[in-house]
Amino acid sequence: MIRVAIVGTGTISHAHVRSYLQFPGRCKIVALVDIVPEKAQKMKEDYHLDCDVYDDHQKILPRRDIDLVDVCTPPYVHASISVNALKSGKNVVCEKPMAASLEECDAMLKARDESGMKLSIIAQNRFRKPIRDLKALLDSGLVGPVRHAQVNSFWWRGHCYYDLWWRGTWEKEGGGCTLNHAVHHIDMLGWMMGLPTQVVSMLANTAHDNAEIEDLSVSVLRYPGALAQVTASVVHHGEEQSVTFQCEKAKIAAPFSTYASLSKPNGFPERNEALEKEVAAYADSLPPLPYEMHPGQLDNVMTAIETDGPVAITGEDGRRTIELITAIYKAGITGAPVDLPLKKDDPFYTAQGLLERAPHFYEKNASVGELTGAITYGSDYKAK
Ligand SMILES: NC(=O)c1ccc[n+]([C@@H]2O[C@H](COP(=O)([O-])OP(=O)(O)OC[C@H]3O[C@@H](n4cnc5c(N)ncnc54)[C@H](O)[C@@H]3O)[C@@H](O)[C@H]2O)c1
Incomplete structure (x- = not known):
């Protein structure tokens, strides 16, 4: 017990x-x-x-x-x-x-x-079938290596969300939607593709003038032979979260979709429905998760x-996610590309280093002990 x-x-x-x-x-x-x-x-x-x-x-x-x-x-x-x-x-x-x-x-x-x-x-979210299936599909080799990843960590949170006492500050929340919301999708990206070698990023607070931190970030990540885009947001109506991989042989995505192309003699695309069926059948063949x-x-x-x-x-998985988020913050704050991995003598390695450099987009102007009401957990990644 x-x-x-x-x-x-x-x-x-x-x-x-x-x-x-x-x-x-x-x-x-x-x-x-x-x-x-x-x-x-x-x-x-x-x-x-x-x-x-x-x-x-x-x-x-x-x-x-x-x-x-x-x-x-x-x-x-x-x-x-x-x-x-x-x-x-x-x-x-x-x-x-x-x-x-x-x-x-x-x-x-x-x-x-x-x-x-x-x-x-x-x-x-790794314990959701569509996400587990996406990882298995990438690992299967069916679709070939990734050339482009599009991570849409789209959430929506009202102004009062940041009135909770610990939210909306670099010190207690640690950051904004890149850290606390996109953490789920950045974990998925790290699980499936590992750490990039370089990051450029922009941070903004577009709709929450009661919070120090960003409510939107847009980043581009370089991997060997591939690029990825990560948008972290709490200003997206409908919260249409998705992860899409354009691979050598096909696109695969959660919520599940696939599209495969072959080249015609002139280089224009011809749809490869046989591979699409194979990809879909592979995903269907994977067992459900017990929990x-x-x-x-x-x-x-x-x-x-x-x-x-x-x-x-693991803890290493958690750390990898924080490393990429730290790189996004460093790139967004300094305005310069950031190479990974980050070193221990990097000023952004410590919470204090981030605190000293992070912009206060706005000052927190309210602090309540509790917000009432149920919460939601984002997309179920089921194909609609
Ligand atoms: N996995 C998810 O989908 C998910 C969803 C929501 C929140 N979270 C995470 O869960 C954590 C808590 O978020 P929440 O929304 O439940 O916040 P919350 O404010 O509703 O609850 C946090 C609780 O911790 C207590 N607390 C604060 N400091 C403490 C301390 N030092 N010792 C003991 N208790 C302490 C507070 O009094 C409060 O009751 C955050 O890290 C958040 O990012 C995860």
């Missing part, structure tokens, strides 16, 4: 609680922690949990019976809580984004390695603990 402590009992923690409750024989929530302990207490009551409530994560560290600490706090404390938990001999699953800087990511990886515990960073989204990833983390196996989404 895996005994779980959840740190941070706000909006996203409900997805975690509901996931653990799907596995009653395998795990038990034994502790809830929040700096506003009334929220943890309410969660305990609402879900009828048999657990202890704490107001400080330090208080769970001496407990020897906790196997897994699940970090659901705002980004600026992901690293400190994760490092403390790992050092106290507990496995950690941490919400996205992994941390506010590469320096913090490296501290988490060091604590993981020194403790021998497991660390996984949430990227629940999707948060339940899928938390099932994987628990399996890794139970079998002493690897987690599917």
Whole structure:
């Protein structure tokens, strides 16, 4: 039985609680922690949990019976809580984004390695069939190498979204939509294509004059033999998120679509329907996932603990995403192309370095403790 402590009992923690409750024989929530302990207490009551409530994560560290600490706090404390938990001999699953800087990511990886515990960073969209299928299709070699990737991380958030106390500041949110929304799609891109060698980028705040951070960024990434475009946005009506790869033999995309071309003798395109059918049949042949989204990833983390196996989404994966986002910020802020990988003596390696250089597009002018209402998780990537 895996005994779980959840740190941070706000909006996203409900997805975690509901996931653990799907596995009653395998795990038990034994502790809830929040700096506003009334929220943890309410969660305990609402879900009828048999657990202890704490107001400080330090208080769970001496407990020897906790196997897994699940970090659901705002980004600026992901690293400190994760490092403390790992050092106290507990496995950690941490919400996205992994941390506010590469320096913090490296501290988490060091604590993981020194403790021998497991660390996984949430990227629940990898546990959606269309995204898993896209990765499998790329790996299959059916469509050949990627020549162009188009990542549309299109979201829409109203003005008041940034009134929540920790959002809208470089210090506590760590950045804007590039870090906190496009993190999902940048994880997918890194999973499928790895890190680019160079990035150029522009950042803007077009619609949220109550936030320091960007609500729109447009970046171009260079890979060996390919280019990628990443748009991160919270100003796109309809939130039509998509990832499209133009490969040597065909286009493939999530939501699923494919189009394959062959060359006529004059170089003009001729549709290759045979390959399109093969691509579609390959995707159809892939089995469904036993659990999707948060339940899928938390099932994987628990399996890794139970079998002493690897987690599917590692600390290195989380760090790679932060490295690309840091490069996007550096390129957008300096106005110059940025080469990857970033070095440890790079001024943008630390959260302080970013803070000293990041523009305040606007000043945060409101701060509320909580916003009420349900949240959504973006596209389901099903072909419409
Ligand atoms: N995976 C996803 O799709 C997804 C969706 C939404 C949010 N998130 C991420 O989840 C994290 C939390 O976001 P949220 O929307 O739930 O925020 P939230 O403000 O609703 O909840 C955060 C909770 O953490 C508590 N907290 C803050 N500092 C703490 C500390 N030091 N120790 C213990 N508790 C602390 C707050 O009191 C609050 O209850 C963020 O990193 C966010 O990016 C992920």
